[in-house]
Amino acid sequence: MVAIGFAGALAPAPPAAADRDDVGQVKWGTCPDDVTAAAPTRNVQCGRVTVPLDYDDPDGTQIDLMVSRLASEHPQKRRGVLLLNPGGPGGSALTMPAGLADLGIPSKVLDTYDLIGMDTRGFGHSAPIDCKFTVGQDYIGNVPPYAVDNAAVVKQAEIAKGVAEQCAANDTDGRMAHITTANTARDLDRIRAALGEEKASYFGLSYGSALGAAYASMFPDTTDRILIDSNLGDTSLDRAGIRRYALGMEETFPDFAKWAAARNDAYGLGRTPEEVRDMYFTLAEQLDEKPVFGIDGRLFRLATFGGLYAERRYGQTAQLWEAIKDADETAVKRLMAATPGAPAAVGEAASYSNSWSVFLTVTCNDVEWPTDVRAYQRSVAADREKYPLFGAATANILPCAFWPLAPSEPQVKINDDGPTNILIMQNRHDPVTPLLGGQLFRKKFTDRSRLVTVDGSGHGVYVYGGNACALNVGTAWLVDGAMPEKDVKCRASA
Structure with a gap:
């Protein structure tokens, strides 16, 4: 399960931080319509920061990054800026300041920082790249599809190779080679300088944890308070990280099974968690043999995986199972169209092709990937046995195996020599970033970090998870700089 890459190579010296005098200041103005529409009641402003496309050629081609700001309304309480990232790679944070405010992030945080x-x-609005995915293309997204046997891996390899070639063909300006986690971390430091700040704080989730770890490692002297949430465990989304999705599903599925069993009279999916688990395999195998209304076993497993991200999705997931079991075509199509991450849902979205393209480009550029299809066949066979719910999916082959661009630099090495300023938050049960990811970061950052482990389920802890203990600890850190003296374990909230 160890990814092949540069993780063991000597890391270059930390880059020099951007000088505020050498970076143009942000000119704030009105945000694009898609940003203002998401937050009509918040006074969010937008601006642009110019950065080098290639940091090895700082005077060469420049690109503009769009940033947004929800400014503190209390200058006397303001500490600085809190940079945000929601994950991906290939997710926008332009609406995240307003989104956090609407979710109820404590006013203390809004007073302390410009978000x-x-x-x-x-x-999005920052020099977008695009592989030009099309609706109906035989590629169901960047979570690999479940492979029932070796032949399915070979079939997926053909699709993955075609996607890699498609991305290369649409990289007409050579921009893709420079879309990496390391360069994005450099961008964060340029944004800090453009905002006129000596230091910047950071809050990132999911892939945003990898970006935050890279940022804190590369720029220990200009990063202030770091909170990373729902963690990958390294500075890239490598093969090991994607294979850990299967571990996360095994650890989180029992929460859904218990929920569904308690509601058997309503949904009819099983009287016990064991019966619900059996129902999952029964439906998946039936759909492997005979798809229903265009839904095969691959899509059913993917939709169920997405349904574990939060308990609020359980009802819709149970409805989908019901509809498949009852052969209700109208309900199946409606529910699949509303399932986050399912092709039917993203197929009509204007930005899905760009998002998938960024995910692949960053993921494939950050580290080297195995190129031998037989290696993926062995991994799929092993993980199908070890993680029967989803292991034969997440071990399957990605376009990264055929990616035409080699990593331009070593993967960012975790830097454990710096201030104790990294607070790690992690649910015990998380389908995509299991507890192991938070534990790996804690071990790698050593005394620079503390780990907050929450007896909770789902993807997202601080603000998003609803746990009182985690909210209190995270807020005390961001607002008061109160780093726990030792690791914290939070009980489930009542």
Whole structure:
């Protein structure tokens, strides 16, 4: 399960921080319509920061990154800026400042910081790249599909190779080679300088934890208070990280099974968690043999995986199972269209092709990937046995195996020599970033970090998870700089 890459190579010296005098200041103005529409009641402003496409050629081609700001309304309480990233790679944070405010992030945080969102390089309003995915293309997204046997891996390899070639063919300006986690971390430091700040704080989730770890490692002297949430465990989303999705599903599925069993009279999916688990395999195998209304076993497993991200999705997931079991075509199509991450849902979204493209480009550029299809066949066979719910999916082959661009630099090495300023938050049960990811970061950052482990389920802890203990600890850190003296374990909230 160890990814092949540069993780063991000697890391270059930390880059020099951007000088505020050498970076143009942000000119704030009105945000694009898609940003203002998401937060009509919040006074969010937008601006642009110019950065080098290639940091090895700082005077060469420049690109503009769009940033957003929800400014503190109390200058006397303001500490600085809190840079935000929601994950991906290939997710926009332009609406994240307003989104956090609407979710009820404590007013203390809003007073202490200007919340700064952004579209990272390559995405959205920031020099976007595009492989030009099309609706109906035989590629169901960047979570690999479940492979029932070796032949299915070979078939997926053909699709993955075609996607890699498609991305290369649409990289007409050579921009893709520079869409990496390391360069995005450099962008964060340039944004800090453009905002006129000596230091910047950071809050990132999911892939945003990898970006935050890279940022804190590369710029220990200009990063202030770091909170990373729902963690990958390294500075890239490598093969080991994607294979850990299967571990996360095994650890989180029992929460859904218990929920569904308690509601058997309503949904009819099983009287016990064991019966619900059996129902999952029964439906998946039936759909492997005979798809229903265009839904096969691959899509059913993917939809169920997405349904574990939060308990609020359980009801819709149970409805989907019901509809498949009852052969209700109208309900199946409606529910699949509303399932986050399912092709039917993203197929009509204007930005899905760009998002998938950024995910692949960053993921494939950050580290080297195995190129031998037989290696993926062995991994799929092993993980199908070890993680029967989803292991034969997440071990399957990605376009990274055929990616035409080699990593331009070593993967960012974790830097454990710096201030104790990294607070790690992690649910015990998380389908995509299991507890192991938080534990790996804690071990790698050593005394620079503390780990807050929450007896909770789902993807997202601080603000998003609803746990009182985690909210209190995270807020005390961001607002007062109160780093726990030792690791914290939070009980489930009542």
